[in-house]
Amino acid sequence: MLEDAKKMGPDRTRKGSQEPAAPDRSRFQALREEISRLLPEAMLRDSYRVREKLAQILSSSLPRRNPAKATDLLLRLKQQLEESAEEKRARHRKKPRLSYPNELPITRYRQEIIRAIKENRVIIVSGETGCGKSTQLPKMCLEAGRGLAGKIACTQPRRIAAMTIAMRIAEELDQPLGKTVGYKIRFQDRTSPEAYIKILTDGMLLAETQGDRLLTEYDTIIIDEAHERSLNIDFLIGLCRRLLEKRPELKMIITSATLEVEKFLKAFDNPPLFKVSGRLYPVEVMYFEPESLPKKKEEPDYVDLAVQAVDFIKKEKQTGDILVFMPTEQDILETCHRLQGKHYPDSVILPLFARMPAHQQKQIYHIKQGKIVVATNVAETSLTIPGIRYVIDTGLARISQYQSSSGIHSLPILPISKASAEQRKGRCGRVSSGLCLRLYSEEDYRSRPDHTPPEIQRSNLAEVILRMLDLELGHPLKFPFLDPPPARAVADGYRTLLELGAIEKSESGYELTGLGRKMARLPLDPRLSRMLLEAANRDCLEEVSIIAAALSIQDPRLRPLERAADADRVQSIFQHPESDFLTFYNLWQALQNTIQGQASSPNLKKFARDYFLSYNRLREWLFVHEQISEILEEQKIRAKTGMPKVSDSELYSAIHRSILSGFISHLAAHKEKNLYEVARGQEAMLWPGSALFKKPPSWVLAAELVRTNRLYLRTVARINPAWAEELAPHLCQYSYLDPYWDKGQGEVRAKERVTIFNLIIISNRDVPFGNQDPARAHEIFVEEALIKHQLESEFPFLEYNQQIISQIKLLEEKLRQRNILVPEQHLFDFYSGRLHGVYNLKGLEQRIRNAGSDDFLRLKEENLYLFRPAKELLEGYPDSVRILGHTYQLKYRF
């Protein structure tokens, strides 16, 4: 690294440099050399920064124009480097003493791993949970000499893990938390500048790239639990692959569960791999197949099977806690109910899922023995339940998927992958030997995919693309992702950003608009950012930022199993009859009244308890709202202090128009009962928890459109569909029906129909038709206005023409035949040829004015005959006759 830095310093900057004139030259030159010498001694952060500044100075005209000033700048850079070099030496001196717990499996590999870190840029460590990799690897990096020129970053997928791992290492090093080892998660930074090791969420490290694209704060990056393959992890790994090219001194460690390492080996060019076993006790696997059960009339479902599997364990009279994996909350309730009916002695049956009140979740730690925990996937990675000896695995989970074709998010129940099944199996056997009962056949297991598809292949990519554009990382299909996202999903992500007005097409592809640039600064889904920016223009930023914050966190409203009705009743006082968004707003008002703006208020806990709300999520909501407000303030995005809203309905309209700007494709038109038609003709049902469920309005917008057992509209509000046209005319399709000549207005008009995503938002709007279809309008004009003579004002040429035509028509009546006057087509061609492109009264007048007279529109009588009846013939049809001295006018009628 030292060599590299020396090389890069002066070499890169020599080109284009403009040397100052002597006598300053020698002083200037000396400083340059001094800086080059100091660059590798300094902290990476400063070294990169100084190098950049030096390059700027040298490529400018300053050294020639103002040698004294240039020399002064260089002197300052040199001083910065000296201070930085001292900082680095101090880090060296103060390096903490390290020790490793002997009982951890990874400790045995210590020497080898340290050597590998020294000799390689990337290493991969695969190991099961409990092998100690998360806590020991950062220390090994330190021992290998890392963490001096920059910190050692270690990422975690979950905040709670980042905190506990940091605390654990600090404890092992006998240092106060934050000093040598700290953690940084959203809303909480517990690291001092002199820290050596920083544990942070992967999302947080990703966030840091915005301020420091090369992540020069770190000389080593450990990406822990990389096998989880979240969007953040995949994005981070892609970034790091690029960083390794740009930063020759950077080192990385990727850690992963055993099954998943192949992809990482390939992506990083076969780095050294360490396999660390973490299993302390063996786990036996039994395939608890339907065949091995007493046959019933119907195929038993997985709840049945699970109950039988628990029975099986209980009958063997073995002791030890049981963990059952179920795909859904409902299955958990049913399973718990059925198990309770069995009245097992000394057993406690505990449901467990993320949306449960925290104090109920905590029971899994309080009950020491005889527990049967029935859980969702939350127990697969996020929560570790102590004392589990038996795992019962249905082999199923709800797995989120995003269909780019329909733009709809779904949560189907799907068979889990082999990797996931292994992870579930690993949840027992931590304290003694374990048993894993799989409620499917071994053949079924073997036929399953190795891994769950990474999140990047089943997500909406709008946010990723927005960030990539902001960080100038190029096109997602050219970015070094471990697995590229599907091209179709990328296209859909771009489409969503176009829909939101965040990007526009340019010659070289897409680029951010001003709006998009602002959206990228907000730590929110682009849809939520979009609605905030709209709210600033509509003077309801305060209200919408509360709503956006609510939509970005998990719903703070809880529904405890046994008290669901109570919760519904208590929470109903917040309900707004027309808008679930305003329900959040009402809840916020009540919250503020209670805590008076203090998140630390002791009243918050009581408020949460009284209204069945999650204390943690309420705090999260407060923090997110605060964070959003700060960023908006920094970006100088403020509500226009325009006119105050004079009515509730104006405020309602402003708020919901703003929300709609982010969710324009989530419009829905009422069909019947609780059913709505959504984009592209699909049918969706209101979420039963919505305040609108009992009185569905004719149009709603939904913040969520999600398919579980059916397609639901969740978090909805009444809207006026005309708002959609106003917000997104570029997405509307216009069609025109029944064009007609409007004599009074002197123009052709039609009934306009406006659709968006195939939903008719406006029908029968009377509008001018000429601009839409000039050719058709012209035809109608000629036929109706001229040929049928339907004009309000008088035109001499029309009177004239009409007269001639009447005369010829009279002949037809007399001779009782219809083939004397030329067909109407002739008249049409006559007018059309002379009034090309004219379709209204104004146009007609203009043409006549331009021509100086209306002669060109006067018909020539001789041209109007198909055949000219002989004079003699006509004499037989006089206009009048005299009979007995009286003259009678004759009228002829055919």
Place this chain on the structure above:
DNA sequence: TAGGGTTTT
């Protein structure tokens, strides 16, 4: 008539 789990400038 009822949603698996995370994370963020």
